[in-house]
Amino acid sequence: MELLGTRPACCGAGAHPLGCCVIPGYTGFIPRAQNLFAKTYAEICKEARSDFARQQLRAAGKEQELQNAGRPPQGTTGKLLTAKYRTPVPAAAAPYVSPFAFQPQGSPYSMEDNNPHKCFISGFTGFVPRARFLIGAGYPLTTHRALVEFGQNRGSRPEAGKGSTVLPPLLKSYPTDLGLMPHYAGYVPGYKFQFGHTYGQLTHNALGLSTLEKQMAD
Secondary structure: OOOOOOOOOOOOOOOOOOOOOOOOOOOOOOOOHHHOOOOOHHHHHHHHHHHHHHHHHHHHHHHHHHHHHOOOOOOOOOOOOOOOOOOOOOOOOOOOOOOOOOOOOOOHHHOOOOOOOOOOOOOOOOOOOOHHHOOOOOHHHHHHHHHHHHHHHHHOOOOOOOOOOOOOOOOOOOOOOOOOOOOOOOOOOOHHHOOOOOHHHHOOOOOOOOHHHHHHHO
């Protein structure tokens, strides 16, 4: 049974367009019944249904007004605006480049010593040579002094020839005549399978002897 029956479009404000009465004990939803009290259940349901019907009629009227407002008046036709003078479309302008835009200065290591940009900005977490020995100044000033001192130390070293630099001799990671120093954090082949000796003994000639040969040597 449909409690909220179909209401006619011509219902007045005092009409009761909704369906049958609701008996006490009905647990369904009655629109707007929660705002009414101090009456019998039948009166509350009847008044709530009438109030709901009036609200729906008002909403339908406003919707119709909005639809009518968007339509042109009868007897008129839409017209497009026309320009009397046709101007050519201008060409696309070149992209704007600010004269104060940031320009990369290159590596601070290759700058001159008197260049104010020969430094690292605050927050740089990389390694700066000689910076750990300088204290008592801001980070840009400290790194500037460190880079200048580093460049002077490099310039005082003798060079083998024009266009070449002297490189330190390469050291072996795994020496053959002795073991590695304790606290070495690098990888040692086969070390995790060895035990019972000191770190220096177990890493002696790490690449030359296998794990079994190291155990048999003892």
